Amino acid sequence: xxxxxxxxxxxxxxxxxxxxxxxxxxxxxxxxxxxxxxxxxxxxxxxxxxxxxxxxxxxxxxxxxxxxxxxxxxxxxxxxxxxxxxxxxxxxxxxxxxxxxxxxxxxxxxxxxxxxxxxxxxxxxxxxxxxxxxxxxxxxxxxxxxxxxxxxxxxxxxxxxxxxxxxxxxxxxxxxxxxxxxxxxxxxxxxxxxxxxxxxxxxxxxxxxxxxxxxxxxxxxxxxxxxxxxxxxxxxxxxxxxxxxxxxxxxxxxxxxxxxxx
Amino acid sequence: xxxxxxxxxxxxxxxxxxxxxxxxxxxxxxxxxxxxxxxxxxxxxxxxxxxxxxxxxxxxxxxxxxxxxxxxxxxxxxxxxxxxxxxxxxxxxxxxxxxxxxxxxxxxxxxxxxxxxxxxxxxxxxxxxxxxxxxxxxxxxxxxxxxxxxxxxxxxxxxxxxxxxxxxxxxxxxxxxxxxxxxxxxxxxxxxxxxxxxxxxxxxxxxxxxxxxxxxxxxxxxxxxxxxxxxxxxxxxxxxxxxxxxxxxxxxxxxxxxxxxxxxxxxxxxxxxxxxxxxxxxxxxxxxxxxxxxxxxxxxxxxxxxxxxxxxxxxxxxxxxxxxxxxxxxxxxxxxxxxxxxxxxxxxxxxxxxxxxxxxxxxxxxxxxxxxxxxxxxxxxxxxxxxxxxxxxxxxxxxxxxxxxxxxxxxxxxxxxxxxxxx
Numbered sequence: 001x002x003x004x005x006x007x008x009x010x011x012x013x014x015x016x017x018x019x020x021x022x023x024x025x026x027x028x029x030x031x032x033x034x035x036x037x038x039x040x041x042x043x044x045x046x047x048x049x050x051x052x053x054x055x056x057x058x059x060x061x062x063x064x065x066x067x068x069x070x071x072x073x074x075x076x077x078x079x080x081x082x083x084x085x086x087x088x089x090x091x092x093x094x095x096x097x098x099x100x101x102x103x104x105x106x107x108x109x110x111x112x113x114x115x116x117x118x119x120x121x122x123x124x125x126x127x128x129x130x131x132x133x134x135x136x137x138x139x140x141x142x143x144x145x146x147x148x149x150x151x152x153x154x155x156x157x158x159x160x161x162x163x164x165x166x167x168x169x170x171x172x173x174x175x176x177x178x179x180x181x182x183x184x185x186x187x188x189x190x191x192x193x194x195x196x197x198x199x200x201x202x203x204x205x206x207x208x209x210x211x212x213x214x215x216x217x218x219x220x221x222x223x224x225x226x227x228x229x230x231x232x233x234x235x236x237x238x239x240x241x242x243x244x245x246x247x248x249x250x251x252x253x254x255x256x257x258x259x260x261x262x
Numbered sequence: 263x264x265x266x267x268x269x270x271x272x273x274x275x276x277x278x279x280x281x282x283x284x285x286x287x288x289x290x291x292x293x294x295x296x297x298x299x300x301x302x303x304x305x306x307x308x309x310x311x312x313x314x315x316x317x318x319x320x321x322x323x324x325x326x327x328x329x330x331x332x333x334x335x336x337x338x339x340x341x342x343x344x345x346x347x348x349x350x351x352x353x354x355x356x357x358x359x360x361x362x363x364x365x366x367x368x369x370x371x372x373x374x375x376x377x378x379x380x381x382x383x384x385x386x387x388x389x390x391x392x393x394x395x396x397x398x399x400x401x402x403x404x405x406x407x408x409x410x411x412x413x414x415x416x417x418x419x420x421x422x423x424x425x426x427x428x429x430x431x432x433x434x435x436x437x438x439x440x441x442x443x444x445x446x447x448x449x450x451x452x453x454x455x456x457x458x459x460x461x462x463x464x465x466x467x468x469x470x471x472x473x474x475x476x477x478x479x480x481x482x483x484x485x486x487x488x489x490x491x492x493x494x495x496x497x498x499x500x501x502x503x504x505x506x507x508x509x510x511x512x513x514x515x516x517x518x519x520x521x522x523x524x525x526x527x528x529x530x531x532x533x534x535x536x537x538x539x540x541x542x543x544x545x546x547x548x549x550x551x552x553x554x555x556x557x558x559x560x561x562x563x564x565x566x567x568x569x570x571x572x573x574x575x576x577x578x579x580x581x582x583x584x585x586x587x588x589x590x591x592x593x594x595x596x597x598x599x600x601x602x603x604x605x606x607x608x609x610x611x612x613x614x615x616x617x618x619x620x621x622x623x624x625x626x627x628x629x630x631x632x633x634x635x636x637x638x639x640x641x642x643x644x645x646x647x648x649x650x651x652x653x654x655x656x657x658x659x660x661x662x663x664x665x666x667x668x669x670x671x672x673x674x675x676x677x678x679x680x681x682x683x684x685x
Contacts, residue, residue: 053643056635081645093640097658106654107644144658161644 005031005168005200012063014051021047021258023225032197037204039222042257045204049173053087084168088158094146101141130163134190152183159190171202176210188213208240223256275321286381294390294400304393308578309520309549314492318433318464320402323350343419349426351404365412374408387470387500399466403437411446420449427456430463438469442477449480461490471499473507484512491517503529509536512676516544524553527561536565537663542575543683553582556589568663569600571607584616597627
């Protein structure tokens with residue numbers, strides 16, 4: 001495994017139920033970097049996240065995605081995760097009868113591999129300290145996974161999983177949606193705590209708001225299933241100030257969504 | 263269904279089996295046999311018995327051998343709790359009765375039915391003429407347990423009963439009677455199993471529970487018969503004023519099963535809860551009904567069921583909450599959730615609320631589905647393998663009912679069997 005994590009995406013195309021959504025995405029995320037992908041609704045941002053993780057509904061039709069030099073697309077979903085890819089989901093599933101703590105311990109041990117399981121007591125101690133960092137009530141450990149959690153609690157739980165699993169590349173898919181400003185600050189703080197050379201982050205968002213708290217190194221704009229512009233933090237600020245229309249004008253795009261045939 | 267054509271010698275053997283019965287019991291049997299001949303074949307709208315092969319000869323079984331191992335996989339033979347073991351309707355073990363509270367009686371129903379007042383209770387909860395099969399069972403039942411708790415007696419442990427079938431072709435008709443007098447408390451765990459090689463066997467089981475005023479009865483029943491068996495069972499309680507009867511039911515068999523459990527809530531303020539788990543494997547057919555009948559005011563019932571169908575199993579789960587006219591203030595809740603794990607399995611949940619009174623509260627929830635792709639993706643995206651993720655979803659699905667099983671030993675036995683069957 002390379003020392004510095006690297007996710008390299010080249011010419012990635014993907015479709016859902018036969019409908020082409022991604023039309024050639026190029027992007028490289030390395031350890032220590034925070035990338036933000038912005039763009040209006042329906043431009044393919046979440047499809048990129050789900051395709052990289054291997055959601056069965058999304059078919060990659062062309063291009064490549066390499067994680068630390070290995071072909072991500074040839075791996076099953078669980079294998080991708082064990083290699084260090086993490087996706088904080090926009091709509092995390094609820095699983096009845098499986099406690100949060102039990103789930104996380106099984107997931108962590110899967111990632112660490114057989115013979116390298118974390119001792120139970122040590123796990124619970126670390127889990128509680130990480131929950132404290134995210135202002136989560138200790139009782140969340142024993143509650144059924146995401147069942148009856150509010151929107152904000154689910155998002156915090158996603159970041160908790162990221163903190164426990166310590167991925168090499170983390171994709172946060174609209175982690176800011178549905179959060180009030182206090183919850184957003186907690187989630188952002190959680191992400192900032194995990195920043196470092198061992199982690200590359202890709203934040204997918206509609207809004208510039210979260211980028212006030214998690215400062216990105218790179219900002220990309222996605223339209224019609226591609227990255228159409230890249231820049232630094234200043235690009236996000238410009239988008240916040242001027243919206244997306246000026247980019248559309250510059251590029252001669254009338255409808256930015258992927259449903260507008262090319 | 264037929265009683266196999268019998269020679270005069272066999273006829274003689276059949277007579278011999280019931281020779282020692284009391285006059286009252288002989289009369290009960292004779293009357294039931296009459297009903298059996300008169301009544302039409304019962305009709306079950308989701309179960310067709312036309313293609314089932316089974317016949318029976320109600321004679322005494324051979325002396326059983328080598329039953330200990332099968333029983334020990336379920337219960338502790340020398341444990342502290344009272345234990346009765348029947349093998350092919352013969353009592354082979356009776357233990358742990360030393361510490362029964364004063365006045366509590368635990369014996370075989372055959373022995374108890376020497377008394378006319380016990381015979382008088384037979385059929386008082388499950389009427390002999392309810393259908394042809396019940397009449398048949400009433401005529402030819404060979405054994406089972408009789409438990410009687412006198413007024414105010416509190417039984418601390420769990421009375422365990424195991425019915426093991428090892429010989430095919432006789433027909434196994436176990437019958438139990440549980441009588442809890444006023445303010446007494448009883449807990450019973452009833453297990454039905456058969457050796458794997460038993461096939462074309464007919465099993466009809468009846469349990470009647472009579473819960474007097476203020477009494478509390480917890481009745482757990484687990485059934486696990488192999489394929490090519492036909493099983494029909496009725497476990498029913500009659501609950502008097504302020505009494506409470508709780509059922510925990512595990513149906514894990516691979517044969518053809520029709521079963522019904524529930525309470526007649528006849529006393530004001532009586533209540534009954536039921537938790538059921540069903541696992542269908544192979545080509546199992548399960549037609550299960552939880553039936554709560556509210557006769558009295560302020561009676562309460564709550565039943566929940568979780569079923570998992572795999573292989574080519576076919577499961578129907580009916581929740582019936584019947585609130586009769588006059589049962590004002592009654593509260594009835596039910597939920598049934600079924601999961602299909604394979605493309606060839608089938609599951610149906612049928613909630614039925616029959617309400618003939620205005621001032622009542624009723625609720626139901628029913629669902630049938632498969633393991634959700636989203637749940638699997640979510641768990642796998644955290645590094646958990648597909649097999650483990652499926653296991654987590656299925657056990658998680660069953661957990662709310664397993665966790666509610668009030669007797670630890672029932673839970674352990676069920677979990678063990680489930681684990682083995684879900685590989």
